[in-house]
Amino acid sequence: MTAKIVLLIIVFVLSLALCLWLLLGRAPRRHRAFRDAQRLLEQGDWQQALDIVTALQAESRLSTVWQDRLRATAGESHQLAADQMLKEKHFEEALRHSLEAGARLGLDQSDQRTHIVEAMLAEARRLFAAGTESKETKAVLHLLERIFAVQSPCPEASFWQGLCLVRQQQIEPAMIALMAAHEQAGKQVLDPAFYLGVLLLSLIHI
Numbered sequence: 001m002t003a004k005i006v007l008l009i010i011v012f013v014l015s016l017a018l019c020l021w022l023l024l025g026r027a028p029r030r031h032r033a034f035r036d037a038q039r040l041l042e043q044g045d046w047q048q049a050l051d052i053v054t055a056l057q058a059e060s061r062l063s064t065v066w067q068d069r070l071r072a073t074a075g076e077s078h079q080l081a082a083d084q085m086l087k088e089k090h091f092e093e094a095l096r097h098s099l100e101a102g103a104r105l106g107l108d109q110s111d112q113r114t115h116i117v118e119a120m121l122a123e124a125r126r127l128f129a130a131g132t133e134s135k136e137t138k139a140v141l142h143l144l145e146r147i148f149a150v151q152s153p154c155p156e157a158s159f160w161q162g163l164c165l166v167r168q169q170q171i172e173p174a175m176i177a178l179m180a181a182h183e184q185a186g187k188q189v190l191d192p193a194f195y196l197g198v199l200l201l202s203l204i205h206i
Contacts, residue, residue: 037073050077075104091120120147124160137167155184
């Protein structure tokens with residue numbers, strides 16, 4: 001066997017070994033999976049992206065670089081999930097994903113919660129303005145209870161609760177809610193005090 005043939009065999013074996021490593025090796029497979037996760041995120045598929053990242057995080061002997069990279073991608077997945085849940089008005093799920101994103105991306109948890117509460121309050125304002133019938137009022141009150149479960153006290157939620165109770169002619173509970181809004185807001189907001197005054201005047205003239 002000539003030296004040329006031996007060299008060709010060695011090159012072939014090395015090439016085959018390289019191909020097998022690129023196909024089956026842990027590092028190449030990890031890179032491919034990570035690229036797939038990023039592509040899925042760009043397409044808006046946070047769930048599949050998160051599944052891939054979670055599986056990669058379960059691997060042993062991950063370097064610090066890879067741990068940070070996967071943690072950040074998991075955070076981005078949760079943040080995208082929170083955004084999608086907000087659009088669908090699944091507020092509690094949005095909050096869960098938002099807090100998970102904050103923990104992984106190093107974001108302030110209070111800010112993450114506030115963002116969700118603000119979205120819930122915006123929906124409460126929309127529902128309150130949608131109509132004065134019993135159905136609309138009950139829908140607002142139900143949403144306000146969900147807001148209180150997420151953040152309590154919540155001055156604006158107490159304020160809208162008071163106005164809903166006014167609609168339902170429940171004057172004393174309305175006064176309690178409006179006073180709570182007034183106190184919780186540090187007496188810096190005009191509306192609760194204004195509506196309280198109106199209610200008090202109406203009671204005086206009864």
